[in-house]
Amino acid sequence: MDDLTLHEDPRSGNCYKIRLTAALLGKPLACKQYDIMQGETRTPEFLRDVNANGRIPVLQIGDRFLPESNAACWYLAEGSPLIPGEAFDRADMLRWMFFEQYNHEPNIATLRFWLQFVGEANLSPFQESQIMAKRAGGEDALAVMDEHLAGRDWFVGDSVTLADIALYAYTHVCEAGGFRLQDYPAICRWLIRVSGLPGYVRMS
Ligand SMILES: N[C@@H](CCC(=O)N[C@@H](CS)C(=O)NCC(=O)O)C(=O)O
Numbered sequence: 001m002d003d004l005t006l007h008e009d010p011r012s013g014n015c016y017k018i019r020l021t022a023a024l025l026g027k028p029l030a031c032k033q034y035d036i037m038q039g040e041t042r043t044p045e046f047l048r049d050v051n052a053n054g055r056i057p058v059l060q061i062g063d064r065f066l067p068e069s070n071a072a073c074w075y076l077a078e079g080s081p082l083i084p085g086e087a088f089d090r091a092d093m094l095r096w097m098f099f100e101q102y103n104h105e106p107n108i109a110t111l112r113f114w115l116q117f118v119g120e121a122n123l124s125p126f127q128e129s130q131i132m133a134k135r136a137g138g139e140d141a142l143a144v145m146d147e148h149l150a151g152r153d154w155f156v157g158d159s160v161t162l163a164d165i166a167l168y169a170y171t172h173v174c175e176a177g178g179f180r181l182q183d184y185p186a187i188c189r190w191l192i193r194v195s196g197l198p199g200y201v202r203m204s
Helices: 013-025 042-049 071-079 089-119 125-149 161-171 185-195
Strands: 004-008 032-034 059-063 064-067
Touching: 004 013, 013 071, 013 089, 013 125, 013 161, 032 042, 059 071, 064 071, 071 089, 071 161, 089 161, 125 185, 161 185
Parallel strands: 004 032
Antiparallel strands: 004 059, 059 064
């Protein structure tokens, strides 16, 4: 089997998804760290050798490079119970992973990044003008999740899948972006369920 190396910044939830998937599956994963605040994913070498899109995470599989967190999770989990065997459930899992990338991460992860790492005082006028819309978009996403999880344990079927891992990564740290988890009781119960999984690892 090819060696697996995660090119990551440990503060990133997108990178954490991949580490959590590997840990739940018991797959060994080496890590190479970058500081995105210092532009280390924008160097000519990184753009040429690792990801022309200038972003982590990138999962290196032997001498091949796979960017995009959810694609990397899929690669690791192929053939495992983290991907449902039944066609509808598998597509439904992808539905939540696309939701995560379109409705959840661009609002919740971005606000966390701006408020926790960039700092409110350092935001550009454009970023400042986006805060309210990002807050509203993030709250909408959390409300959809909370309603879906009321009365069920996992996003798809009756066991944990990549949908749960993808959505867990930034949800469990969303308070750093100013969101209030206590407003979402079904999410709170699900977060405890995920953190109790055998093999679970913390974000950092
Ligand atoms: N859709 C991508 C998003 C990747 C992404 O936004 N990465 C951020 C960190 S979470 C990054 O590398 N930022 C550094 C930069 O843009 O220079 C994924 O899911 O992997």
